[in-house]
Amino acid sequence: MQVRRSLRNRVAVTLAVFGGVVSLTLAAIIYLASQDLERRLIDDTLTAELDDYVLRRERNPHSLPERTATIRAFVITPEGNRTQVPKAVSELTPGRHRLVLEGVAYRAAVRSVGEQRFAVLYDVTALRRREQGFLLMLAVSVLMITVISAFAGRWLAGRTIAPVTELIRRVSERQPEEDAPPSLAEQFPWHEVQQLAADFDNYLLRLHDFIERERLFTGDVSHELRTPLAVIQGATDLLMADPDIDRKNRLRIARIDRAVAEMGEISGALLALAREQEAPAVDTGDCDVVAVVEELVSRQRQLLHDKQVTLDVTVIEPPKVAADHAVLAMTIGNLLRNALTFTDSGEVRITLESDAVLVEDSGPGLLTSEIQQLFRPYVRSGGSKGAGLGLSLVQRLCKRQGWQITLANRPGGGTVARLMFSSPSGKNGNSARSGA
Numbered sequence: 001m002q003v004r005r006s007l008r009n010r011v012a013v014t015l016a017v018f019g020g021v022v023s024l025t026l027a028a029i030i031y032l033a034s035q036d037l038e039r040r041l042i043d044d045t046l047t048a049e050l051d052d053y054v055l056r057r058e059r060n061p062h063s064l065p066e067r068t069a070t071i072r073a074f075v076i077t078p079e080g081n082r083t084q085v086p087k088a089v090s091e092l093t094p095g096r097h098r099l100v101l102e103g104v105a106y107r108a109a110v111r112s113v114g115e116q117r118f119a120v121l122y123d124v125t126a127l128r129r130r131e132q133g134f135l136l137m138l139a140v141s142v143l144m145i146t147v148i149s150a151f152a153g154r155w156l157a158g159r160t161i162a163p164v165t166e167l168i169r170r171v172s173e174r175q176p177e178e179d180a181p182p183s184l185a186e187q188f189p190w191h192e193v194q195q196l197a198a199d200f201d202n203y204l205l206r207l208h209d210f211i212e213r214e215r216l217f218t219g220d221v222s223h224e225l226r227t228p229l230a231v232i233q234g235a236t237d238l239l240m241a242d243p244d245i246d247r248k249n250r251l252r253i254a255r256i257d258r259a260v261a262e263m264g265e266i267s268g269a270l271l272a273l274a275r276e277q278e279a280p281a282v283d284t285g286d287c288d289v290v291a292v293v294e295e296l297v298s299r300q301r302q303l304l305h306d307k308q309v310t311l312d313v314t315v316i317e318p319p320k321v322a323a324d325h326a327v328l329a330m331t332i333g334n335l336l337r338n339a340l341t342f343t344d345s346g347e348v349r350i351t352l353e354s355d356a357v358l359v360e361d362s363g364p365g366l367l368t369s370e371i372q373q374l375f376r377p378y379v380r381s382g383g384s385k386g387a388g389l390g391l392s393l394v395q396r397l398c399k400r401q402g403w404q405i406t407l408a409n410r411p412g413g414g415t416v417a418r419l420m421f422s423s424p425s426g427k428n429g430n431s432a433r434s435g436a
Helices: 007-059 125-160 162-173 191-241 247-274 289-304 325-341 390-401
Strands: 071-076 095-101 104-113 116-123 286-288 308-315 320-322 345-352 356-361 404-409 415-420
Touching: 007 071, 007 104, 007 116, 007 125, 104 125, 125 162, 162 191, 191 247, 247 289, 247 325, 286 289, 289 308, 289 325, 289 345, 325 345, 325 356, 325 390, 325 415, 390 404
Parallel strands: 308 345
Antiparallel strands: 071 116, 095 104, 104 116, 286 320, 345 356, 356 415, 404 415
8 A cells, every 4th residue: 555645744854854964064063173272272371381391490490290080190201200109101202292191091201301201190081971871961962853854844844835725725615527627726826826726726627628528428318319320110010010020031120129228228227327427316216127138138148148058047036226226237138248249258247136136157257457447437457359448338337327347357257246235334446448
């Protein structure tokens, strides 16, 4: 499942990362600068102490080295020291050094004056503790700035993208199949949002016009077909009543009569689709599903004239469906026609249950990849010679009626199509083979 990403969260994270990087950089600069400043101050102190001790030794060669809480001084002479000098100190060369003496960290400055070397040590233990505390304070500051940046970024992002959120809300409330929607671009003062809203206006207007053209075309075609179909139907009735028509021609006329009846059902189904999609379906009373299935079986048997296929109907419990006869006939008829078309040998069975109609066949079955796509218009399964529109129309009819259509492979080979008149909540019909 694809993770939904929030633009607001992205802006907040971006600002938090930016704030964290900037604060971390500043903290590193401040820390390094403070260390350099402390080192310079200590070196200046050591230099001053060395100058003072050298001058005192020049005035009084027996002057004792200084020893305070933070300063220790030593003098190393060739003939030996009057005071004990630690070995680590005596080995120091002129310059600046760091050393640990008796477990205490020092910074040392050593200077040679004649044959003598003067060493002054500065205790940096307290300074190290202050550095650790300062470093901890900087780390806490960086963390606080990052968190504050995240919350501030989320708040600012919410304020910044509020017009876009409002535009999304208004677009989601639009119904393109209704009257032409009012302009969205005029409702927002910001240039960038106006540009986006204008694009939505253009798209919604084109969608509205397309739906209107589709509705008018479907309704006009269905309406205009009624007259020629009625003429053909009347002519076939007269021909069937003529006793001089031989059996061979009578079968041909019967085939024309079945085709006219099927065209009438198609016209009725198209008219149903041309009505307002969101309007509640008109209560037409319970439709005789058993009679519809028997009529379809009688009409579709001509598809089996050169096949070794048996067509059976089993009624477990007659369904009660409040639907238009033409819609129901077209829905079941497409499923039956697909089963008969794709079955070269074996059986096709129609089973009527209390709330469903099952159409099973012993054909080649379906690929899993096909099942996910075949309810889309113009998509056909392998070997199909149809236009790929039959089950697309079935799906639209089922959606309008609140039914559910599923199709799956049958154990042992073949497929089973299930038309359920009471769709379970939260489930969607799977795609199916479109052969009509």
